[in-house]
Amino acid sequence: MNDDLLSRHRAVLPDWLALYYEHPIEITHGEGRHVWDSDGNRYLDFFGGILTTMTAHALPEVTKAVTEQAGRIIHSSTLYLNRPMVDLAERIAKLSGIPDARVFFTTSGTEANDTALLLATAYRRSNTVLAMRNSYHGRSFSAVGVTGNRGWSPTSLSPLQTLYVHGGVRTRGPFAGLDDYDFVAACVDDLKDLLGHSRPPAALIAEPIQGVGGFTSPPDGLYAAFREVLHERGVLWISDEVQTGWGRTGEHFWGWQAHARSGPPDMLTFAKGIGNGMSIGGVVARAEIMNCLDSHSISTFGGTQITMAAGLANLTYLLEHDLQGNARRVGGLLIERLRAAAAHVPAVREVRGRGLMIGIELTRPGTDEADPAAASAVLEAAREGGLLIGKGGGHDTSALRIAPPLSLNVAEAEEGAAILEDALRSIQ
Structure with a gap:
């Protein structure tokens, strides 16, 4: 079904309209910090539609x-x-x-x-x-x-x-x-x-x-x-x-x-x-x-x-619900968890950010040279593990962007960090 939708997309939409992933996914619905694609796969969402889903998917009060x-x-x-x-x-x-x-x-x-x-x-x-x-x-x-x-x-x-x-x-x-x-x-x-x-x-x-x-x-x-x-x-x-x-x-x-x-x-x-x-x-x-x-x-x-x-x-x-305070508390735990994981991955130049706005910059090990291919590989590996993240950066898009909904809880932060750690290790 996605192959047909992708063909239709390419036939009527601009070539410069970017799509994530080698095999793009269609997100059909979401709840809380999770979304599902048209094949029934469930993902922990650490990008929130480019930081737009700020509180939670299908938040009852907003709906x-x-x-x-x-x-x-x-x-x-x-x-x-x-x-x-x-x-x-x-x-x-x-x-x-x-x-x-x-x-x-x-x-x-x-x-x-x-x-x-x-x-x-x-x-x-x-x-x-x-x-x-x-x-x-x-x-x-x-x-x-x-x-x-x-x-x-x-x-x-x-x-x-x-x-x-x-x-x-x-x-x-x-x-x-x-x-x-x-x-x-x-x-x-x-x-x-x-x-x-x-x-x-x-x-x-x-x-x-x-x-x-x-x-x-x-x-x-x-x-x-x-x-x-x-x-x-x-x-x-x-x-x-x-x-x-x-x-x-x-x-x-x-x-x-x-x-x-x-x-x-x-x-x-x-x-x-x-x-x-x-x-x-x-x-x-x-x-x-x-x-x-x-x-x-x-x-x-x-x-x-x-x-x-x-x-x-x-x-x-x-x-x-003091989601700013939650971003400070859970985001602080998440960034420290990611820094600990990244310490064992030579391709990680820097883990930076505040609250639930975290970037991981990837370079070719031992250099400051950007590695956009590594960023794309981690993006793919994270999706395969059930986690959606973003990417960006001023040096050839070699930074991973992590920005979950602000209601993220500690268990979900730990789950996402573990998936991302495995994804980072997979590029070594």
Whole structure:
């Protein structure tokens, strides 16, 4: 059955639409932290539809909210008052930490980042944008234009002049050999030098932990140090929280809070996990920035009633069950278990991450040379063992990405770690 579906897929969908696995699988249903494919195979899900299934598959509270809302009205657009949208916006504005916050809902993280770039460039009257090397911000024309990861940037054409800054990857690049203090200082000096050679930028857009880049991150405080330099020049800071938001890192609710010395960002973007699979994205910004547009604008599908109902139910469940705390506790156990397993696998260069956002970088043993073939082999072996994971990385996709639903329990973490250990050992 999958062979027929694969043939049909290839006949009508783009060649560049990536599929995992030598023999792609069709996922038909899920429950909790598990999913099943069309052949009846059961998998422990450590990737959650690219970090979108944040709490659990088929979470009853979300399913009930969606069903009840669908029985009333599914959609009306932003041209009419929308109670669920206002309810969710109020909660997100308060949680964001941004003073006098306004919230605009979109349908994806790409669209959220696109909107943030529109706001920043309009507010600052500049099309120059700072971004991080190894970054990824989405698939739209403007988002691709600020993506610092060659593997995910299909065109060099862009409406923006983008300047790339050091610091998103701690263990690679010219400053990798420095201690954390000197690393941050060197990155700040690089930023100051870059600003001295460029037109005044509109904003810096940065992921606190780079998602597609392989779950890499700088030392805590780097973006606070950047913010001090940028603030003197009126340059905005956009924190891309599409993957780090909603408590996934365990230590903080937002990724920017690891860099909180200078307070919250001017804008943050979100998506993925808030809808637990429903299509929700958005931007939070100070009112003066959000309200800077001087033309009409709406969103046809952003903030539609059915997705807002899902987001409200999902956020309520997340907070009431302290899934951030669970990510910290279970994620801490999982990362230590994986580090112990990786110590016996020469191909593992680094196990990194926070909470339930963990990356394992693979290289050819004894070198820093990326090994994408090894990453693909581990991905396949993990699936054969009953575990679904992701992959990414800025060096030829040689990092494994592990991001289970935040309700993962200790037994499931141990089960997944054991499968992944066997998969890593199989490439030796």
